[in-house]
Amino acid sequence: MPRTGRDHVHTDKTxxxxxYCEGESxxxxxxxxxxxxxxxxxxxxxxxxxxxxxxxxRILRARAQDPVVTEQQPPTCGTCDGLVAAEREARHAHDHxxxxxxxxxxxxxxxxxxxxxxxxEC
Numbered sequence: 001m002p003r004t005g006r007d008h009v010h011t012d013k014t015x016x017x018x019x020y021c022e023g024e025s026x027x028x029x030x031x032x033x034x035x036x037x038x039x040x041x042x043x044x045x046x047x048x049x050x051x052x053x054x055x056x057x058r059i060l061r062a063r064a065q066d067p068v069v070t071e072q073q074p075p076t077c078g079t080c081d082g083l084v085a086a087e088r089e090a091r092h093a094h095d096h097x098x099x100x101x102x103x104x105x106x107x108x109x110x111x112x113x114x115x116x117x118x119x120x121e122c
Contacts, residue, residue, distance in 0.1 A: 005033050079113070080110065083105055
């Protein structure tokens with residue numbers, strides 16, 4: 001039996017990527033295309049898109065509604081990207097202490113660093 005939901009996802013790849021980059025959630029996209037959240041997340045990862053958190057999605061949606069905010073802030077924060085990557089690697093290695101350390105450092109950086117710039121690119 002053919003999996004029509006998955007076929008539609010592959011057919012509408014450009015639309016899905018654009019909507020995800022504008023801030024729409026994986027859960028919302030999966031529900032619309034009648035596929036599981038896990039499968040949609042895996043598909044987006046396969047297409048080379050970073051899986052983002054709720055905070056990043058909110059920032060993207062806010063910037064889409066207010067173009068002035070988009071022009072004022074630089075596109076990315078290298079420190080945040082490095083700490084997120086360190087947390088991901090630690091979780092993959094099952095090093096929960098290092099993952100927690102990375103999350104704490106990320107939160108401190110975002111709250112107290114004057115050079116922090118929220119991520120805008122998808």
